[in-house]
Amino acid sequence: MTTTTDAPPVPHVNRPFLLPSLYAGNARSVMERGVLATAKTNWLIVVSGFFEPVFYLLAMGIGLGSYIGAIQVPGGHSIPYAAYIAPALLAVAAMNGAVFDSTWNVFFKMNFGKLYDGMLATSLGPFDVALGEIMLALARGFVYACGFMIVMQVLGLNLAWTAILALPAVVLIAFAFASFGMGITSYMKTFQQMDWINFIMLPMFLLSATFYPLSVYPDWMQWAIQAMPLWHGVELVRSLTTGLVTSALLWHVLYFAVMVLVGMTLTTRRLKSLFLD
Amino acid sequence: MPAPVISATELTKKYKDFAAVDGISFEIASGESFGFLGPNGAGKSTTMRMIGAVSTRTAGDLSVIGLDPNQYGPEIRSQLGVVPQEDNLDTELKVRDNLIVYGRYFGLPHSYLGPKADELLEFAQLTEKAKARVDDLSGGMKRRLTIARALINNPRIMMLDEPTTGLDPQARHILWDRLFRLKERGTTLVLTTHYMDEAEQLCDRLVVIDKGTIMAEGSPASLIKQYSTREVVELRFGSDRNAAAATKLESLAERIEVLPDRILVYSDNGDAALQKAHELGLNPLTSLVRRSSLEDVFLRLTGRSLIE
Ligand SMILES: Nc1ncnc2c1ncn2[C@@H]1O[C@H](COP(=O)(O)OP(=O)(O)OP(=O)(O)O)[C@@H](O)[C@H]1O
């Protein structure tokens, strides 16, 4: 046997400029692993995640919407009810997908599997693991968003060309929720603590100007809701699909950018202290 | 001795106030196979994790392939093959996918990983199980898969934390054989064990550690020579007569150890010592003359037996 001629490739680590000992520039492998594992075990959850907002849209937008008719939006325009809630449902779908992937999924891996132990014994750093898991959540969110946009297009609910920009917006929203969600999850030890996530998600879903304008609330409640991330997501996507674009968009984008930054920092730090103590 | 691939000076790991590893120093040469031998809680795994750049030292110096693990974790880990004490295989993936995906974590290309995975499955005698679920493997098979997985990146150093604990004798011998082949190919082996026979089989050199400190260092043969006699006679008199017999035996050997169930008589000539015991009128229920082992070294150094 001649083994000297074809020397096996030796793993080579590019030392990145940022976070050199925490990042090896190989988040993609973590994402690949997730795709492979999901394809074999969790695909039903993935599929059901797509239909959930579609059912909401049909039931509330088309069904309930036929009683409600048009709805007044700021600037004096009025749009059909279905076109009003569809972008909100899109933002909610992005949030839900990202949160599921980055919280429950990650919670199980951290507390019941030894997956991250194994990953961090390779040349991967904690930042690769965090980024890889989050990119997986994004990829899923993106696929959902594309599917839902097609449904919206078919139903004639995309009112402006700017609707196409809702796709990157959804990815940004998912990125923010996923990184923040994973950061929070890394601190959780028990199922009871995980229930807090649902406790926050449900009211956020129902109240964030999803089904009716914020103006129905008293002032103090409007402020509280505007502090929540989902409201920013709903406003961002809605203004893009309806074409009522204002400079307020930039604030929403900034809000999510900060969330991404905080979430990624939290997650990387926490993974380092948990698995590279 | 070739330049060391791992060197530690006063290496220390503290958890709060408790020193799990308490200022140990050692050097491991390239191609050497080096063992950490010690009882439960000695600090073996903690040391391995610091070398493997997955645990940060509290004090002291450590260099692995010439790099400081605090700064160069990914670079160091890329050259290591790690077999942790507890298997952490990916249970959501099939056996062969475990190898491929792990190789991807090192950034290796699919074109290389496919054939390499098949070669390693062969090496670990798991070819038939390529498509099986990890949970369906036996303990020994999982261990072999973990070792195969650790080899996917052609590591310069293999870190094996109790590679054969919990395996039956046959499975242990298969594993030893595989590790021996790696050693022949020039891979540096670093392993922990609390099995004497394993240390004697696999290690060129070892340190005996207890309570986070190094008690002795050397090759298995030299340690036995230094801390024990050539042979040992094991005598059992029954638990109530052991003490009485012990006082009589003291005169006829260099050293004796009284354990709860038996007396160990250390002598360079075991048969002669046994003969003398009979002449003293001592009639043990059973007697056994054997060669001295690392177990005897450990007993001498700590006053305790290794596996409690
Ligand atoms: N994360 C931790 N936090 C606190 N104490 C720890 C931690 N890890 C290990 N220890 C303590 O450090 C000591 C050494 O542990 P270690 O796992 O290194 O022992 P070991 O020699 O590998 O033992 P064993 O043969 O049982 O595997 C033990 O007393 C253990 O309780």
Ligand SMILES: [Mg+2]
């Ligand atoms: Mg251990």
